[in-house]
Amino acid sequence: MxxxxxxxxxxxxxxxxxxxxxxxxxxxxxxxxxxxGPGGTTCARVGCMPSKLLIAAATAAHAARNTDLFGIRVREVAVDGPAVLARLRAERDRFVGSVLEGQDDLPEDARIRxxxxxxxxxxxxxxxxxxxxxxxxxxxxxxxPIVPGPLRGLGDRLLTTDTLFEMPDLPDSLAILGAGAVGIEIAQAMARLGVAVTVIDAGDTIAGLSELHLTRQAAGIFGAEMNLNLGATLVSAEPEGDGVRLDWIDRQGYGQVTRAAMVLAATGRxxxxxxxxxxxxxxxxxxxxxxxxxxxxxxxxxxxxxxxxxxxxxxxxxxxxxxxxxxxxxxxxxxxxGRPVQAVAPWTRLAMVFTHPQAAAIGAPYDPGADNCVIGAMDFSDQGRARVEGHNQGGLRFWADRDGRLLGGEMLGPAVEHLAHLLTYAVADGLTARDVIERPIYHPTVEEALTTALTDMTRTKNQC
The missing domain is CATH 3.50.50.60 (FAD/NAD(P)-binding domain)
Incomplete structure (x- = not known):
């Protein structure tokens, strides 16, 4: 040896x-x-990059079908499933290749297989x-990927994020177990690409959100595009014909049956x-x-x-x-x-979900029972730039201590991937709501929603 x-x-x-x-x-x-293993990082191979490529295709299809709001008539939209997945894999492989190329400069004797x-x-x-x-x-x-016990006997009819993107074509129907970040992203993308989607989740939250008003909005928005079932418990899963049969119990305790071509386990890693x-x-x-x-x-x-x-x-x-x-x-x-190690303060929490509307959670989690906490809110339904673009769904919820120092927040809406960074920086820098309000924000932009929510916080002093 x-x-x-x-x-x-x-x-x-x-x-x-x-x-x-x-x-x-x-x-x-x-x-x-x-x-x-194969290397190339989880993000590039089976995570954030291929999923965003699927979402990008779905967004294009959805936008093409919904131009009437602007007086633009599109007669027909056809989704070429093999072409969608071929582009996804080609771009995914390019991202993976870039990561692997970055390893080429490592000394050969330092790399052990x-x-x-x-x-x-x-x-x-x-x-x-x-x-x-x-x-x-x-x-x-x-x-x-975690595969729950009831799904383990489904063979190649079971998908995980490690296998999903290798499909040659989109399925006619898809059952998804899990409504967290990955589950809801894939569910909405598949639905917008013409797949009949059913989502089953035992919890009451969706897209990583915990604040009650935003969670309810998210359930209504996403539920309009798919069969969304929260508070549901999977009982069994078995092959049936060319597909899969799922038996589950709904929130009211009634037995339900879902039949789909394939099942995606999106219950975490x-x-x-x-x-x-x-x-x-x-x-x-x-x-x-x-x-x-x-x-x-x-x-x-x-x-x-x-x-x-x-x-x-x-x-x-x-x-x-x-x-x-x-x-x-x-x-x-x-x-x-033999030197002492260095302690580095953890970064401010920042988590995002790239659905449409997008979702994000920043900083300290929402705590409805907190004594020393005030909350600010806004709704995108009448936000100027969001209405111009036809993306006026969702809202913002921010929380701060009694002195106004920002602690965290959750977001559901347009351009959240950008808004969330601004709030993250404010929390990390220990800013108050008033500090942020007094900084310039251009009109008309979605960023004005931040000022609306923070102004609400300073005026109402609503408790969390």
């Missing part, structure tokens, strides 16, 4: 792993990067032929940790099987091992994974050299 000695061993060559490797080497450590597992707190085994002795290691193994033999490394694991770790340093409790990206199940989005990777790489190099 061969043996290799290094300062830092990084397990996983996705977004977090690549950032960690580069940060460790920039800090002067001798690092190696271990990868067992194979599956890694811990032998002890200082040693990894890669396959059967290599042992790596390290001073610090970083777990950046990413995540995989689980960290890829099972094959690592974490107990052998002496790590302390939480009830979910994820190592206990310090969110400000990425250092795990119990060993000189750090964790970053989707593997830590904390904030599974690309910008967080990249930042966590950089922090982990820098601190792993410090551990390897």
């Amino acid at each position: 061969g043996e290799l000695v290094c300062d830092v061993a990084v397990i996983g060559a996705g977004t977090a792993g690549l950032a960690a490797y580069r940060a460790a080497t920039e800090a002067g450590a001798h690092a190696v990067l271990i990868e067992r 194979g599956s890694a597992r811990f032998v002890d707190a200082r040693t990894l085994a890669v396959g059967e032929g290599l042992r790596i002795r390290f001073r610090a290691a970083i777990i950046a193994t990413g995540s995989s 689980a960290p890829n940790l099972d094959d690592l033999d974490l107990p052998a490394a002496g790590l302390r694991l939480g009830a979910d099987g994820v190592p206990n770790f310090d969110h400000s340093t990425q250092v795990c409790t119990g060993a000189p091992i750090l964790i970053a990206g989707d593997a830590d199940a904390w904030r599974p989005v690309l910008h967080e994974a990249s930042r966590q990777g950089r922090i982990a790489g820098t601190n792993a190099a410090a551990l390897a050299a």
